[in-house]
Amino acid sequence: MSQTDMNIFESLESEVRSYCRNFPTVFTKAKGHKLWDENGKEYIDFFSGAGALNYGHNDPKMKDKLIEYIQDDGITHSLDKATSAKGEFIKKFNDVILKPRNLEYKMMFPGPTGTNAVESALKLARKVTGRTDIISFTKGFHGMTIGSLSVTGNASKRKGAGVPLSHSVTMPYDNFMNDEQNTLDYLERYLEDSGSGVDIPAAMIVETVQGEGGINVARFEWLKQLDDICKRHDILLIVDDIQAGVGRTGTFFSFEKAGIKPDIVCLSKSLSGYGLPFAIALFRPELDVWNPGEHNGTFRGNNHAFVTASAALDYWKDDQLEKDVRNKSEITHEFLNNLVEKYPELKGTVRGRGLMVGVACEEPEYASKVISEAFERGLIMETSGMDDEVFKLFPAINIDEEALKAGLNIIEESVKSVVKEPVTN
Template structure:
């Protein structure tokens, strides 16, 4: 690994937790150069909902490349873009009654968030955006301004303004009515809070530790936004594309956001791609007002189209995901009960799951032990106190059970219960 140590920046992160050189990947498994197999419950931080090198998607991609088809096109028209848009409209938007325009803002989730924030401010003529405690929306300056994590925010090097933070669901004492503080600020001309352009929210906070917003809280937020003329942005970058069951994570709550950001698994293959979706009346962009060199990723259009056709033409895939999600959440709840004296709490929705620990270092130790036993899981939360599970949605029930058993074995090996310590 000398070449990495000598040349790659100290900013690298995941490799410090998984000190091996990966070489091959298929389905729910990834292999290092020595041939050691790992069950992957990380899935490219949610970019591989359909697993590694899905054969249906790979076949379409190879055919496209072999045919000398257009790879790079900025925002010019291409056959691959036309096919993606038509399929996305037919398979995703129309069945859900969503009349969204589609913007290709650039290759990554932070590009989608930056476009959403700029559009909201342009449309409303207002500056402030409301975000929530422990939210995460990306590492560029606009996205960092609505991100809660102090370590990530400090890396900006400049003040992060035009944003205000409010408590996420269940952040307070459980007795204070939802949105009491926000509503009070909005109604009081002396509060110091300018009328916001938008609210940005994750229905399940991924980086923040798999904090799940209830359907009631999300509906209340949507109602408040409508009442005060504030745009509602749902960041579905990690929890979209079926991670919580339905294609969009907000479908559980029966709400219709004004703006939605998608990335990660929208290409279906781990290729860079992002979308900013917004209601038709919000499309006030001037031509070229928000652009980027890599906003026409035709290979991603091809695999994204293949993913929609393969997995989302009917409800079978969603039903299978929800069934596996129930298995996952039930097993995590059992583990939380087993380790209750160590402060373990189960969290999650669908196939986004977590075990949170009160004891410092417990999640990190469990994750390291899981790696030694052949499972990739990451930690999350403001203090890395959460073991976060994002297996590919295509993971078989047998693979899912094996991964959860490794989590259990790793917890028993590392998490100390006070009376036994």
């Protein structure tokens, strides 16, 4: 097989590309928790498609179902027409995921990406309530289209909109100021004081664990209080579970252990189970006030994704996967806590829940250096946070324990290499 000329990407692809700069090789094959490049080098994947591959690459059961469907000339593109693949997914998702959790939601299929799900949630909240504003939270990330950017905290991403982003108000996330101050008391004061300049919003949108924002975790008590505030002020609560959902934090939905039932839930990324574009917005039945076609998209009927998503739901027919994630989460957190203690030069803080974890470094350059060293040693992971100060671990949630520990060992070797050399600004 001939080698791909890297100059093709440099000369013909836009400068907007990003991940390829951290992983400068040409990948050719992927299976489970592994990737291979053109040179045959093997990598352990702790990136998982930025959370779109929670079950790893090319899961065999999903692959078999998809190949069978394609070979039988199953419907590929259908807009929102009824298909057997969609019907199977709707029924199975309701039976396997919603009913056992005592959740009653209507399912909406917008365009197939996370930002599409968020856009539809914001539009629905405004339509239902007749209000305009949305409250979002510091360091939140909800997508790259205009509505989603308006509720995203990252300044550089907001700047990319090229227009003023309006009709949103940013409030402090849990522990944004310090450990002592309850940020929701601050928020509610704004809602109750007629002189605050903050109107009652249509909705609040929140990530229970902020992925791009730096693996910031909201306490369950904080989420419960947020839910209570929304109920008392007749505000819809939107949980963006696009990255933290589908088992990443240990349960299918990241909010389950908080004991809340959001009005609207956004899912995408790992929902298809196979890396195929797929998104849904879930909402309470009484909120379903859409007129036919009022929100739509050409590719909202991705039947290949329906097929693999239905197959992926087999992982959730019992609680074995949750138990496995809990066990591997304990291994990972124990390793990271020991790592920051063993290498104080990192000035690291362990963050996260489940297998959505990372280490925040006081000197942001350390995180970037660690992922570069890890890549050279055969491990792929990324940074997150406003200054890329967190090196972020997103292994497949069904990774075997031996492979998990092998990846963790590469991280330690990378940290050991980095701390030998002082960081220079």
